Amino acid sequence: MGELNESDLKKPVVNVQDFGVLADGKTDCTAKLNECLQWTKAQGYSHVWLPSGTYVIDAVYRGDRFFPFRGAGIRVPSHMTIEMAPDAVIKVKPNNSWGYAAFYIGKVQHVTIRGGRIEGDRHEHVYNLLPPERKTHEWGFGICIEGASNVEVNRVQIKNCTGDGIIVSPHGLLSQAESYSPASSIHISGCHITDSRRNNISITGCDGVIVEDCLLERAGVNGVEPRMGIDIEGYGENAVNMEEPLNIQIRNNIVRGGAASSIYNFNGYGVIIEGNHTDSSISYGFATETIIANNLIRAVGGGVTKAGITSLGVSLDQSENNVIIIGNMIEGFEKGIDVRGDSVHITGNKISLFEDAALSVYMANRILIEGNHIESGTNTGQRSAALRIYQSDSVVFSNNTIYSVIDGAMVRGTNILIQHNQFKDFSRGIWVQDGEAGINGNHFIQEGHPELASSYTISVTGNAKAFIWHNRFKHYQNYAVYSSTTGPLEIKDNSFEESSLYVVMYIKNGSPQIGDNRFYLNRSFGQPTAIFIDQAASARVLRNNIINLSPQKAIAVRTISSTHSVIAHNMLERSQLVTHTTDRLIGNIEIDTP
Numbered sequence: 001m002g003e004l005n006e007s008d009l010k011k012p013v014v015n016v017q018d019f020g021v022l023a024d025g026k027t028d029c030t031a032k033l034n035e036c037l038q039w040t041k042a043q044g045y046s047h048v049w050l051p052s053g054t055y056v057i058d059a060v061y062r063g064d065r066f067f068p069f070r071g072a073g074i075r076v077p078s079h080m081t082i083e084m085a086p087d088a089v090i091k092v093k094p095n096n097s098w099g100y101a102a103f104y105i106g107k108v109q110h111v112t113i114r115g116g117r118i119e120g121d122r123h124e125h126v127y128n129l130l131p132p133e134r135k136t137h138e139w140g141f142g143i144c145i146e147g148a149s150n151v152e153v154n155r156v157q158i159k160n161c162t163g164d165g166i167i168v169s170p171h172g173l174l175s176q177a178e179s180y181s182p183a184s185s186i187h188i189s190g191c192h193i194t195d196s197r198r199n200n201i202s203i204t205g206c207d208g209v210i211v212e213d214c215l216l217e218r219a220g221v222n223g224v225e226p227r228m229g230i231d232i233e234g235y236g237e238n239a240v241n242m243e244e245p246l247n248i249q250i251r252n253n254i255v256r257g258g259a260a261s262s263i264y265n266f267n268g269y270g271v272i273i274e275g276n277h278t279d280s281s282i283s284y285g286f287a288t289e290t291i292i293a294n295n296l297i298r299a300v301g302g303g304v305t306k307a308g309i310t311s312l313g314v315s316l317d318q319s320e321n322n323v324i325i326i327g328n329m330i331e332g333f334e335k336g337i338d339v340r341g342d343s344v345h346i347t348g349n350k351i352s353l354f355e356d357a358a359l360s361v362y363m364a365n366r367i368l369i370e371g372n373h374i375e376s377g378t379n380t381g382q383r384s385a386a387l388r389i390y391q392s393d394s395v396v397f398s399n400n401t402i403y404s405v406i407d408g409a410m411v412r413g414t415n416i417l418i419q420h421n422q423f424k425d426f427s428r429g430i431w432v433q434d435g436e437a438g439i440n441g442n443h444f445i446q447e448g449h450p451e452l453a454s455s456y457t458i459s460v461t462g463n464a465k466a467f468i469w470h471n472r473f474k475h476y477q478n479y480a481v482y483s484s485t486t487g488p489l490e491i492k493d494n495s496f497e498e499s500s501l502y503v504v505m506y507i508k509n510g511s512p513q514i515g516d517n518r519f520y521l522n523r524s525f526g527q528p529t530a531i532f533i534d535q536a537a538s539a540r541v542l543r544n545n546i547i548n549l550s551p552q553k554a555i556a557v558r559t560i561s562s563t564h565s566v567i568a569h570n571m572l573e574r575s576q577l578v579t580h581t582t583d584r585l586i587g588n589i590e591i592d593t594p
Contacts, residue, residue, distance in 0.1 A: 047083070050085065070101075070144075074103045080110075086116070091119050098134035102118050109151075117156070122162050140197075146183065147182065160194075197224060204233060206248065230262070236267070246269050263278065267287055271287060307338040308335070308336050309325060309328065319342070324347075336358040343367075351375075354377045357388040375404050390413065394415045407428045419439075427455055431460075441471065455478055464487050486510050511538045514541045521575070540566050554574065556572045
């Protein structure tokens with residue numbers, strides 16, 4: 001895009017100073033520069049050179065009060081390369097207009113701007129309050145690309161614009177499709193954009209934009225919203241798109257020091273955000289078909305610390321987000337990833353040093369979270385959790401490793417599956433507070449927390465439903481399973497390794513089903529209990545194996561404060577049953593070893 005072909009290389013390069021343009025930092029050279037560009041095009045040439053110096057530009061178009069940036073400043077024609085010396089400065093003349101453009105690239109094609117510096121008038125600008133709907137003065141641009149195609153912006157430094165450093169937008173709206181012209185095949189690379197009062201880069205209606213290898217700093221500081229490093233946001237009304245940001249790649253940029261998100265995909269389609277270094281959040285907003293991959297997101301140096309990756313939900317005109325979040329390193333945020341919307345796959349990320357939750361899933365559906373490494377959530381006041389699920393459905397949390405957190409997982413949702421994870425060094429494990437959860441094949445190594453008393457490894461409360469299968473419990477220091485739910489509860493084929501506790505499993509209320517579990521008891525004094533069922537009715541305790549290594553005979557199953565339990569085919573080694581008169585006892589085997 002924008003590169004010279006062989007015939008172009010044979011054409012002369014026009015030096016603007018030979019054309020009478022004065023770069024003295026005083027003379028307004030807007031008209032002369034535009035005359036030079038038009039003459040160059042008319043001669044069939046395509047390459048203009050701006051040597052060192054300061055070029056004062058009147059960046060306001062006064063022929064249309066509704067669009068003072070359109071056709072403003074340096075108007076670049078098609079098939080034109082403008083190359084500037086590193087110390088060539090395009091200086092916006094201070095003005096009071098709510099909008100302007102130092103370079104305007106509108107409805108043209110095959111344009112390159114390379115090198116040089118653009119300086120806005122942010123600190124000299126006169127911010128009039130009229131007209132009221134434009135009083136924010138957020139439309140002052142360093143480079144305005146509007147409805148153009150095949151545009152390259154390379155190694156340009158831009159600072160202190162009253163609006164955006166660069167804006168990529170369409171010409172027209174989709175509501176008038178015949179006149180809608182999206183920006184297409186736009187390549188922004190190697191640029192250094194700082195201190196834009198709004199966004200450093202804005203991308204609206206387009207089809208094909210690449211932003212790579214840029215340094216973007218201090219977007220929106222003491223400025224106007226949305227104040228993003230890069231903002232991908234098409235305009236819409238009443239669930240109808242007026243602009244569509246399509247097919248965008250944001251890669252290998254450094255974005256830091258801004259007032260809000262580093263990279264914000266509000267509603268783009270087909271967006272890839274990869275390999276960037278940021279100190280505040282990356283967001284998929286209401287977007288569809290987004291990949292967020294291999295980014296280093298660290299809350300250091302004054303970045304916004306609410307969440308490393310954020311979201312909003314599903315757009316009104318879509319049925320899902322269809323997002324992949326993979327291979328990112330997220331460190332030092334209140335939340336690592338704030339998951340919302342529908343159809344999101346989160347895999348292979350490392351999340352550490354979080355305050356509230358590594359993963360917060362809220363009003364979400366069809367979420368797969370697998371193969372992530374989560375560690376060091378140690379805020380005792382907020383009870384840092386690896387996973388929090390609220391008002392969500394069909395969430396799978398699988399094959400993750402969780403180390404050194406306060407809470408493992410807090411669940412309020414339906415069709416939740418937590419499987420094949422390792423939880424190590426935690427105060428409280430999984431708490432199913434509401435809804436329904438399957439907890440399957442996990443490895444729990446509690447080992448406690450130095451500042452907090454150990455709580456339960458698995459808790460089920462309220463009227464939640466829980467199915468607890470095939471888990472391994474090790475070094476637990478309070479009840480391995482605690483339940484007070486009135487809903488269905490099934491505990492099957494779990495292994496409870498050597499415990500010195502009085503009670504391993506305490507189940508209150510409901511009609512629990514407990515079967516095929518293995519309990520290893522080893523308390524140095526007193527009488528331990530494997531299963532304590534309290535105030536329940538019609539419990540089923542079947543085929544469990546209780547191995548007691550304690551000096552004193554243990555209680556395998558205690559149901560004396562419950563009624564109508566069925567206790568059948570359990571293997572009781574140096575342990576006994578303490579039951580209610582309404583219980584049925586069938587085929588239990590007591591083994592008294594020496």
